[in-house]
Amino acid sequence: MLETGRQVLAHVDMDAFYAAVERLDRPQLAGVPIIVGGGKRGVVSAASYEARRFGVRSAMPMYEARSRCPQGVFLPPRMERYHQVSRKVMKVLAGFSPLLEPVSVDEAYLDLSGTERLWGPPRQAGLAIKQAVLTATGLTCSVGIAPVRFLAKIASDRDKPDGLTVVDDLEVFLATVSLKEVPGVGARARQRLGQMGLTRLVEIRELGGERLERLMGVFGLRLWELAWGRDESGVNPQREVKSISNELTLEADTGNREVLAAYLSGLSQKVARRLRRKGLCGRTVTLKLKHRDHRLVTRSTTLAQATDAAGDIFTAARGLLDAYGAPGPFRLIGVGLSHLSAPGQGQAELFGAEKTGRDKALGRAEDAIVARFGEKAITRATQIPASEAPLDQEASKGHNKVKPK
Ligand SMILES: [Mg+2]
Incomplete structure (x- = not known):
């Protein structure tokens, strides 16, 4: 049976990660606005959702955060600790698919294509991921699942914190995407497009690829593709260990x-x-x-x-x-x-390159099983x-x- 269903890509983003880890380690801070930052650049690295209610945002100067939220608890970043928790998160995610691409300490893409038999349909898989991360770390994450990478990223941001957004209908979801949400569209580009009355991604379709390219260079062409929901980037699994x-x-x-x-x-x-x-x-x-x-x-x-x-x-x-x-x-x-x-040929034959004649999706499901259960061989x-x-x-x-x- 050869199933060539569309891609199922997930973007997993920990919620206010540094602040959440600090709260995890200091339960007495429940409900208190937490701002992590300072250091050399003197800016906010992460703000808990309580702090965000006071208008505190990432990359804001610390003095501004202090004046907006004087009752907040201000903590210096503890990167080693965040990396430690991050490793736990990535390990959990790797159990869902071997095609895992961590993009930062608190964010990763996962290719779930062909794992439906293991984790169920996308929504169910998303819930399972969230639950597994919560169980392993005590922290919440937000998950976006879509057939293309950039929409998975946008989707994960839609329902934060502790969110799950599944893009079932590409066209319907695309119509809701504002240019502000599209990674890579900066303030200047937005301003220029805004002057033409364009604020939503799908609206730039009418400009045409060539015009966008003239306006914005190579990125204009890419944006044109994105406007049609086309994004070939996929998930790039991690590099080989040397x-x-x-x-x-x-x-x-x-x-x-x-x-x-x-x-x-x-x-x-x-x-x-x-x-x-x-x-x-x-x-x-x-x-x-x-x-x-x-x-x-x-x-x-x-x-x-x-x-x-x-x-x-x-x-x-x-x-x-x-x-x-x-x-x-x-x-x-x-x-x-x-x-x-x-190691020796035996295992290589079981899980190696000689998957000839086998359905690719089945191979992936096997990889996922091995990643989850197997001590033996990937x-x-x-x-x-x-x-x-x-x-x-x-x-x-x-x-x-x-x-x-
Ligand atoms: Mg995050």
């Missing part, structure tokens, strides 16, 4: 080899688990040590055979530790694996883009600074 590593800042600096080895053992297990979760094996083991004076050293060795076993990783890392002469003390220790590949290893990479202990990097031994 290395998997875990590291740990020690509670107390130490040069004691046995203590360091014990840490290495735990880290090796973590790395091995993550490898298996992604269905990968690696050949190059890298030990990372940070001296008390923050001098960073790495030492690597390449195994005869790729592995995803904690014992192999630990043995290699321990060997590197023993071979490194400096006594320390060290403040951080880490272990990583690179030169990753899919072919497409993924990670959060480097810009959103977690700032704390767990790191997947596109490139590994490996010093040849």
